[in-house]
Amino acid sequence: MEIGKRITIVQGHLDPDPGHFCHALAAAYDRGAVGAGHEVRSIAVARLDFPLLRNSLDFHECAPPADIKTAQDKIAWANHLLIVYPLWLGSMPALLKGFLEQAFRPGFAFSGPAFQKGWVRALKGRSARIAVTMGVPAFFYRTY
Secondary structure (H helix, E strand, O other), X not given: OOOOOEEEEEEOOOOOOOOOHHHHHHHHHHHHHHHOOOEEEEEEHHHOOOOOOOOHHHHHHOOOOHHHXXXXXXHHHOOEEEEEEEOEOOEOOXXXXXXXXXXXXXXXXXXXXXXXXXXXXXXXXXXXXXXXXOOOOHHHHHHO
């Protein structure tokens, strides 16, 4: 990473208790990035208040809740994202999925007809990393 990068860490663990490995991993990344001269902001998904999107109208027409708007501002500010979450029943936690659906909606993540030719990717040019932790041995996960 070049000096002066703006990084937003999305902490996707369901439990806000800092005793989990995901929290330690994100905190270590934060310390390392700040120590290297980067600016860091964080989003703790478990501490946000937002409803799940239940239909297309909510996704396309409704304004995002206040906590989601604040998170969008942090994401828009960043030129690099780190998303940290535990593997939960074989995928990302539903709370994180609900957050991503709320945050990356039309007008923020893209504009124009979604998934059709001619739509504009508003977050283009940013980099991202995903750190997924597992509570099972990798061998078991690969064979399962």
